[in-house]
Amino acid sequence: MSSKAPEKEKDKDKSKVHRLSLKGSAKLVAEFFQYSIHTILFQRGVYPAEDFTTVKKYGLNMLVSADDQVRAYIKKIMSQLDKWMVGGKISKLVIVITDKDTGEHVERWQFDVQIFSKAAQPKAKSQPASSTTDDNQNQSPNENAAASTTASTPAPPLDKTEAEIQAEIAAIFRQITASVTFLPQLSGDCTFNVLVYADADSDVPVEWGDSDAKEIANGERVQLRGFSTTNHRVDTLVSYRLAD
């Protein structure tokens, strides 16, 4: 898995430095996923609030489940996710909240991962901030602005400091926390599932199996913030069932 990454990057000389940072970035993203899962489980009431305990992370008080079973479950997911992340096999992580009684998917949190590999690098990385505010249609007045931002910002955040990345991540968690204000009240018992969009050639352990996308039928979507590291960009999107 990890052997594949160096194959792709042919610059073997600087591969040492580069790979380390890629690995570090993958770890950082994976860790972000882990806290995201905990946060969503807490904020959306999948498990009772008493089960959660606070830890300091990203300059925030993050709520993390203290329940042994839940911890073990997430740990198992993360152990595989870490490998996939380092191998660059994942394009999305999705947390689906499902109503236990009806089996209906009521909420879907999607984290899109982009890897700034050398081939993809120069491409204008999607920036949700600009794409949601600027309209892609009315190109004539906005295009200059759009083009200039695409030229400057995504041209990778090479020298983004640790603190800046942490601040970006903290902003996402604040947004996730704040999202309870517009997300519909979840009624009844809910459970959750974790999906990943992995490359077709990924190694898949037995605990993981093919699934449908578990999309929300006629759902509303809200794009949240994203963050980027030297090697990855993660965007957050929540979709939810509209109140009847």
Next chain:
Amino acid sequence: MVTVTNMATPSVTTPKKSHTGLFSSRTAGGRVPLTPSPHHNANVNSSPFNKDKTSNDGQRVPAKTVYPGNISSQLARAASTKTNWDSPKSNIARGASTPKKALELGVSEFSLTGTGAQAQEQTQTAPTPKPKKTKIKAKPIKTTVTLNADRFIPNRGSSSAIANGGSGKLNMRDQKRPKSRNGESSNSTALVTPADDATEQLEFDSLLLDDDEAETYARPSPNTVAYQDSLANACGMNVNTRILQFKPAPPESSKPIDLRQQYNRPLKAANSSAQFRRRVATAPERVLDAPGLIDDYYLNLLDWSSGNQVAIGLERNVYVWSADEGSVNCLLETSPDTYVSSVKWSGDGAYVGVGLGTGEVQIWDVAEGIKIRSMFGHDSRVGVMGWSKHLLSTGARSGLVFNHDVRIAEHKVAELVSHTSEVCGLEWRSDGAQLATGGNDNLVSIWDARSLAVPKFTKTNHKAAVKALAWCPWNINLLATGGGAYDRHIHFWNTTSGARVNSIDTGSQVTSLRWSPHYREIVSSSGYPDNSLSIWSYPTLVRNVEIPAHESRVLHSCLSPDGQMLATAAADESLKFWKIFEKKAGSGAGISGAGTSSKATMAKQMTIR
């Protein structure tokens, strides 16, 4: 080729509507549109070209130069390719009714002008790309060319189908289109779309497939690709990625959740329930040697009186340590043929009951240092005792429990028959209405003081001997019982209904249990393998802290009269004092202080004959 154009023709007319629809939904609140369809995508992508196609060449050139920017290696290649074909193509394009013109119209599906005539024109000119293709194929860079030549609308559809595997790609495409135009060299205006499509295709290949050009060659035809992609898209799948689910079911939630409650709760309360705020001293306050402490789970050799004295039985001796003064006195020494098997202070703290290996029970006046009386009856060692005012209950190895009224000569007032094996746990409820006993037969018996013929409840849930018993100080109906090495559980009982209300798997032998009088907590001491003290919140059953207490199993524990300190005696022959329930400064300290002092003045209320 014919089919290609056929597919193209309908798409010329349709997408115009959705274009505007998409536009408005995007402006509203910055929300991403609902599941994007290829149409949307095509729209977004093509929008810049609308303008380009309708405008003339002269306008187009400056529009391009506005976007200088870094060009990817692939874009650069595409651009260089374009310049190669530049002359023939642009020539064609400038001719009024030349094939190129037709091609251009075909590409700009959403051109504002009427479609009927163009469609016709398009079908007529459809074959024209063919010769072009062969011609260009001779050139070294094949990939782009192949795509370029075969490309008509379906190709775009196919690339957008790939992109549509998830909505997340939408943005990227939106951004990319203007960007990729950077690659154009200024004079190759007619080639805008082909170049774009080609680079786009390449980019998606590299992004999604991690493929090299070989893959692109292998593609049978755009039709097939488009079909596959649309099929995959219709199924909500992407051919190149797998959606994987972590299959094991997530753990069940311990209870139903009402989020309203959660959100409305004051933040502070939520925090204190989620986090253990109290600071617990995890180091012992004091360590005393307890040489000769018998390593026997079934004995009860440690007790702390209401007068703040600690009695401990060490082989044949009983020592009394005054917590106030720190002095140690040897209270008694048994005859050489036996040993001390249990010690228990009377409620007033004036007397200590001493059970012996022979079955004899002695009562000592500690202040005087004299034995008041001996009570016989048991024929086996008395491992556990409990006082309720003037009643002393003694549990013996035989399984029998006797109640002794210590005031009268005929001391034995009741015989409690339930256990079939050694009784090692015995605890009176504070009001004296109920008595709980636990034995080596794994039973917990709960007795009603008014009818001692049979136990009110007999609980068989434990799978090992039950030594640890504790009545909750704030809920009189609540009893906690802890099982031995094969059981490791703490069960909580409602002793009025007999129902088990909670359980904890502690992971090790439970040797004693003590409720905190001040906190909603209970402390358990454990034997193998942890030898630790654990403080549990009740009723959340969260283990607040675990203190590695002793080097070998903790045998006995008792609380100080003010409820703040726990004394533990362990098989490592040490006696340790832990300030685990330390009260916060100024919170009710006066009350309990008064309580202890009043108890001290109440000393020696009983007359023991």
